[in-house]
Amino acid sequence: MADKFTIYSSGESQWVGVMHLALVEKGLKKDIDYNVKEISLSNGDNFAPEYIAINPNGTVPSLTAPSLSKPITESADILRWIDARGTKTLAPEDAARSKEILDLMHSPSMSTNLILFQARDADEMAYKKGSAWNAFLEGRQTRLDKELAAQPTHPFYVSKTAENLSVTSLYRADVGPTHEDFYKMTDGMYRTLAAGLDKLDSLIALPYAAGSRVSEADYNTVPWLAHAMMGADTPVADVQDFGPLERLIQKTVPDFKIGSKIKEWWSNIAKTEAFKEVYPVLH
Structure with a gap:
């Protein structure tokens, strides 16, 4: 069974959309396949020292998992990691x-x-x-x-x-x-x-x-x-x-x-x- 992972998301973030589209595409479910931690951009929670320790760029989204040696902090890389769970469906033809x-x-x-x-x-x-x-x-x-x-x-x-x-x-x-x-x-x-x-x-x-x-x-x-x-x-x-x-x-x-x-x-x-x-x- 694949390990349960954690996503750092925000309704105020543009690029979390990449991650959420991939999650829906793969049929992954909140609280079953992954946990969500919401980050408020308008309050600057992405600049908290605890979050900077996860994502040194202070950007959202991020993803952590027990199998990962370090967090994934770029939305395109997060999509590819999610897509790699099971059969890849989002690899481009061109x-x-x-x-x-x-x-x-x-x-x-x-x-x-x-x-x-x-x-x-x-x-x-x-x-x-x-x-x-x-x-x-x-x-x-x-x-x-x-x-x-x-x-x-x-x-x-x-x-x-x-x-x-x-x-x-x-x-x-x-x-x-x-x-x-x-x-x-x-x-x-x-x-x-x-x-x-x-x-x-x-x-x-x-x-x-x-x-x-x-x-x-x-x-x-x-x-x-x-x-x-x-x-x-x-x-x-x-x-x-x-x-x-x-x-x-x-x-x-x-x-x-x-x-x-x-x-x-x-x-x-x-x-x-x-x-x-x-x-x-x-x-």
Whole structure:
């Protein structure tokens, strides 16, 4: 009998979707096959020393098991470990295409933090300051400040506190000329994001991302797109509505459209049981 494992999850985390899609695909059951430990990102629980000991990057998800010599801390690796329990079902038909898709979706240039936290002008900045994302950043900053005060030379807390503060300080400041460089940087990042989505459209094989069956390429792309759509203020029950995300990007790239292959793929993958269970709404 396979050993019972533990997953570290959060409803606020984008990449836990990769893990949960794989768990449903494999038919694994909570409390029978695995235990769940919930981590609050808005409270900065992923920055607690106890969690940093499990995942030195302070990211969620993570997975531990008696048979593992160390935790697994990357979502793509967690999916592969889960898929290896029994007959593999998520190995891609086209491994090279799948690798390109995974590399793209997990690249820093495609981070959905752009959509959630950044702004291109004073109106966007004022809107973000009045949103829940402001409280989210402040919650993280409070926890990081606390942990840094306790361990002032710890390399993780030194770097992560400064990284979070670089954005939080802009939210704390009055909207004005000090934000101009931030706006310009954000505008350029939206151009890169648009180009990345065009590349994704060119990579999708159909009917699924890497061929004729669902694979890791699909389950590493669904969480990204669902999170991006949610961050663009798509009504969470409208899982097929790309309009808000398109309009958000069009502010920088006026002729941008979600590609036809992405739309067809999304329609296909949304019909699967794993998608229906994990993404009844966008998150």
